[in-house]
Amino acid sequence: MNKFSLKDIAIEAGVSITTVSFVLNGKAKEKRISNRVTEKIKKIIAARNYKPNVFGRGLRTGKTTTLGLIVEDIGNFFFGNVAKTIELAAYRKGYKVIFTSTDNDDPKAKDLLTMLKHQQVDGFIITPTEGMRDAIIQLQKEKKSFVLFDRFFPDLNTSYVVLDNFSGAYDMTCHLVSKGYKKIAFVTINSNMIQMKERLEGYKAAIKRSGLVFDKTLVCSLPFLSVNGSDFETLKSFILTHNDIDAIFFATNYLGILGIDCLSSLGLSFPGDLAVTSFDDHDLFRLYKPGITVVAQPIEKLANEAIDLLLHLMEAEYSEPVQIRIPPELIFRGSE
Amino acid sequence: MNKFSLKDIAIEAGVSITTVSFVLNGKAKEKRISNRVTEKIKKIIAARNYKPNVFGRGLRTGKTTTLGLIVEDIGNFFFGNVAKTIELAAYRKGYKVIFTSTDNDDPKAKDLLTMLKHQQVDGFIITPTEGMRDAIIQLQKEKKSFVLFDRFFPDLNTSYVVLDNFSGAYDMTCHLVSKGYKKIAFVTINSNMIQMKERLEGYKAAIKRSGLVFDKTLVCSLPFLSVNGSDFETLKSFILTHNDIDAIFFATNYLGILGIDCLSSLGLSFPGDLAVTSFDDHDLFRLYKPGITVVAQPIEKLANEAIDLLLHLMEAEYSEPVQIRIPPELIFRGSE
DNA sequence: CTGAAAGCGCTTACAG
């Protein structure tokens, strides 16, 4: 495909490959290549549409202009749009992106990280699973450039870009309280990862601050993306058992979607029978009748902060870890 | 990172790098390396967790175990889930995937293809834009392994995996006719690409076969993802102008989503005021009240066919182009 | 102002 190598260009220009390489890498001035020769070489490179071979360069320099992106699930609305934004920003800077989904599976996640390291990507954006803690420590030891995304390890001093999950959950819960709801259920996933913990903590803190009593039986924890579809039944029976609930707050977009499915199959209407709110925005929440009140994540902002930070870390000689929290945005709709 | 090279392993095993390379590439038997030596080397490779350097190998062989995926928009429900399935299948086969979104932008799309070629990916899955025709011809001349996805060029004999769009549109239109609708509007995007043409043709054919008269003023063509959001207004005025329409068929998921938004903001209800159906399934269509009747694309099947075909083409010495059409699945819900 | 040469890590034709 790349018929042309440095050598071919050199022959055509009647100079050495060294000289061509200098011109190619913008070192013509520094190396004092004459203007005449520089221009001549540039012309030939353009005419032949010559691009340096990635392997030759990679072997020599260890650089790839490729980034590794690890998300939870590229098919999810949130992560899919995050990926889109990151890819666009990377493209504009001349980087390729290798993308991978962990599906919250620890062994797969670790395997993916190894694969990306082995692939010599220049930097990583990682939505870590719980079990990746050691692998992240290792990555840091190896002085790789990376930023954690959506979640992080509280006891590890790494760079990250996350939503301020605590205040998102806190503000939404306060909102429900202010509307007069008193029995507010919180439906979350069974995860120790910080982003889910913070959402739960935000909910708890708001309940307590409001003078209500935190009742742990009002918290429903589902396993992550159970394949057998048992979530639906679990949630249904939770709702049926707690028939005094007057509001439900779903902790992620797919829980909210599941919740709407569930409530509607139970014939419950909202906000009539109970108020419904969710984390994350989604076309369904926006267009459902009534619209669902949500804690929206500013997706483009989150993704752009992550890629910008990563590129910054990659070019910095040395940098202290940078930790960014983006405020969420509450969108009030009819579901209360 | 990869501290260990072939050389290190060779030194540790007390053999030449040639021998290690043979073992590494499963040529031990063929090259008649003794069992004793083979086992010893394998043990060391495992113990050191040695992985061959991708650049060294790539430079020598030109192979990368990396695939290039070009979709329209990774943030879209359809393409996001396609990407997810492809990535999973590729991962299981030991391939990495570099993914890119064209956003239906010709120059970007061509640029992405060049980038992927330059990156020496072993194979391509491409959702082409209209303007990529020449680039695809070129790709074929270069004997690259690739499969077109979701759409293809009718006058080009290339491999592809697509939905049978014609029959999807045809069947849905017939369904509407059978329900008694007579003024069926078709909302599509302004594209000459085959998948949209076939949908329109399917609609037309069904109208004619049903003894109705094809009325081109009932076809509304919107520009692809106009940034300024003018689609909403265009569609709105189309609906207002044609107040005798008794059914609308949206030709893609994002048009259907836009349509629901639009109809609902006009205060129109369905199927009361008019029937509503769409191409592609989506959480919104499934859970909206009433549920939206759709022509669903079997996403996993489409994606798996594409990746399987690509892998087949990659390992085949030579293969005639393979062209696969997957039948759509109509899902009937309350919107008629 | 420019070039010859080493070396990054690998695979494989050739030799024995």
Place this chain on the structure above:
DNA sequence: CTGAAAGCGCTTACAG
């Protein structure tokens, strides 16, 4: 049954 050596395409320290 095993190894020395060439060469893939590049960058850069060194020499002049």
